[in-house]
Amino acid sequence: MSTLETISSEEFEKMLEDSYTYKLNVADVVKGVVVKKEKDGYLVDIGAKTEAFLPNREVSNFSDKDPDEVIKLWDEKEFYVMKDEEDDEVAVLSLKKLSCAQAWQKLSDSKAANENIMAKIVSTVKGGLIAEVEGLRGFIPSSQLRTGSPSDTQIGQEIEVKILEADPKRNKLILSQRQVYTQQREMVADEVISRLAVDQIVEGEIVRIADFGAFVDIDGIDGLLPISEISWERIKHPSDVVTLGQKIEVKVIKIDEELKRISLSLKRMGANPWDEIADKFKEGDVIKGTINKITSFGAFINIYPGVEALLPSSEISDDYVNVNQMFNLGDEIEVLIKKFTPQEHRIGLSIKDMKN
Numbered sequence: 001m002s003t004l005e006t007i008s009s010e011e012f013e014k015m016l017e018d019s020y021t022y023k024l025n026v027a028d029v030v031k032g033v034v035v036k037k038e039k040d041g042y043l044v045d046i047g048a049k050t051e052a053f054l055p056n057r058e059v060s061n062f063s064d065k066d067p068d069e070v071i072k073l074w075d076e077k078e079f080y081v082m083k084d085e086e087d088d089e090v091a092v093l094s095l096k097k098l099s100c101a102q103a104w105q106k107l108s109d110s111k112a113a114n115e116n117i118m119a120k121i122v123s124t125v126k127g128g129l130i131a132e133v134e135g136l137r138g139f140i141p142s143s144q145l146r147t148g149s150p151s152d153t154q155i156g157q158e159i160e161v162k163i164l165e166a167d168p169k170r171n172k173l174i175l176s177q178r179q180v181y182t183q184q185r186e187m188v189a190d191e192v193i194s195r196l197a198v199d200q201i202v203e204g205e206i207v208r209i210a211d212f213g214a215f216v217d218i219d220g221i222d223g224l225l226p227i228s229e230i231s232w233e234r235i236k237h238p239s240d241v242v243t244l245g246q247k248i249e250v251k252v253i254k255i256d257e258e259l260k261r262i263s264l265s266l267k268r269m270g271a272n273p274w275d276e277i278a279d280k281f282k283e284g285d286v287i288k289g290t291i292n293k294i295t296s297f298g299a300f301i302n303i304y305p306g307v308e309a310l311l312p313s314s315e316i317s318d319d320y321v322n323v324n325q326m327f328n329l330g331d332e333i334e335v336l337i338k339k340f341t342p343q344e345h346r347i348g349l350s351i352k353d354m355k356n
Contacts, residue, residue, distance in 0.1 A: 024052070024091045028081040029098065034073055042071065044079060044093055051090060054079065058094035061103065061135030071095065096135075103134035104168040111163040116180050119161045124150050131161070131175060138173035146181045147208040152244055188220040189260040195219075196252050196262065201269070206246045214238045216250060216264055223262035225250060232267050232306025234292050241266070273306035274342045280304070281347075283340045286354055291331045294323055301335060301349060309347035311335055316351050 024030065024046075032044040032052065041055040059067040071077070083092035110117055119131035119138065128141040129150050140161065142150055153159065162183075165174040196202070196218075204216035204223065213226040230241050242248065254263035281287065281303070289301035289309065298312040313323050315338065327333070339348035 024050075024081050024084045026081055026084055029078055030081060030093075031076065032079050032093070034071055034075045034077075037068075037073060042067075046079070046091070046093075050085075052079070052081075052093045053090050054093045054095065058082065058092075058096045061096045061099045062132070099135055101168070103136050104166065106134055107136070107163055107166045107173065111166050114162070116160050116162060116183075118158050119175055121153050121155055121157050121159065123155065129153060131159075133161075133173065133175070136173055138175045140175045140177060144174075144176035144178045146177050147244070148210070149208075152208075185221050186260070192219045192221050193255060193257055193260060193262070196255055198252055198255060200252045201249055202252060202264075203247065203249050204264075206242050206244055206248065209238050209242065209244060211237065214242050216248065218262065218264075221260070221262070223250070223252070223264045225264045225266060229253070229263075229265035229267055232270075232273050233302070234300070234308060267306075273304055274345050277304050277307055278342050281337055281340060283337050285337045286334060287337065288332055288334050289349075291327050291329055291333065294327055294329065296323070299323055299327055301333070303335075303347070303349075307347070309335075309337070309349050311349040311351065315349065315353070318352060 030046050030052075032046040034042050034054070035045045035051070036043040041053055042059075044052050044054050046052050054071075056067045059065075060070045062070075077095065078098060079093035079095060080097040081091055082094045082097070083089075085091045107117075117133060119133045119140070121129050122132050122137070123130045125139075128139055129145070131138050131140055138161075142148055144164070145153065147153075159177055160180045161175040161177050162179040163173070164176050164179075165172055167173075202218050204218040206214050207217045207222060208215040211227075213224055214230070215222040216225050225238070225242075227235065227238050230238055235241055248266065249269060250264040250266050251268045252262060253265045253268065254261075256262075287303055289303040291299050292302045292308060293300040296313075298310055298315075300308045301311050303309050313321055316323070316326070333351075334354070335349040335351055336354035337347060338350040338353055339346065341347070
């Protein structure tokens, strides 16, 4: 006897009625087939002779995706029910909400596995960058950028990041580019450092500039170029001499194998001006120089490219003088060399002895 023959007519009528009164609930996940494209969305057949509506805005969680690139007619997919049927209104579906839930799960798994992922920079905001990952928006604080400056990264650029925090309930996604760099640096540091030696000349690229110096990428690890090693002449900031992305040759002046740190010098690529002046000046010479810096205790005078000498306030006059009121930066003045020890990088100047 067939199965249909065992079902009573009353039971069959109830089954048929139930099929026509299929009820959707908000937050249900249903399967459906895209059957029609409309101006502002799609009609989806979700069975039981019921059609639901999928708005264009609910097709994708990727901001740059056209809905027609994501979904096609007769595609069969799972949909999230955003709004159930009410009176003559059809149910409203969403693909985006399911994609977001799947993306959050994927990112949580990546964070647990400490994996690196790709993120696309979409905008610059106060304190960092906004990046898109798996259709979700994440924040990269400036402190978690390799260079520390959002302006060094272009909109649309894809960078490798790690996930610091992925919290779907708070819609909070925090990313780090610096942790990727740190991980990569540790992997290559030993090999690179083993090939370097003090006084070796290497080529690198300026990848970060700070008040205290610049960082130079040497075969995958960053070496520090202190501001004091950039130029023999006094400079206010490293950016006065070097720029981001610049290729330069520098000299290795220190290697710390334990901390995996390299110190570099740009100024030592050229001759030491203190060596050059040894036979150019002597004590008792009256020379001209330019004021580079003024302090409460005196003025620093540039007497030769890369060489500064100190004119103490006590050597200006026997009477009290206010150095800041007496001189201006850039003034050219005549001075006497009172003490001359270039081997110690020290030159003392005087004005009052020159007058006497």
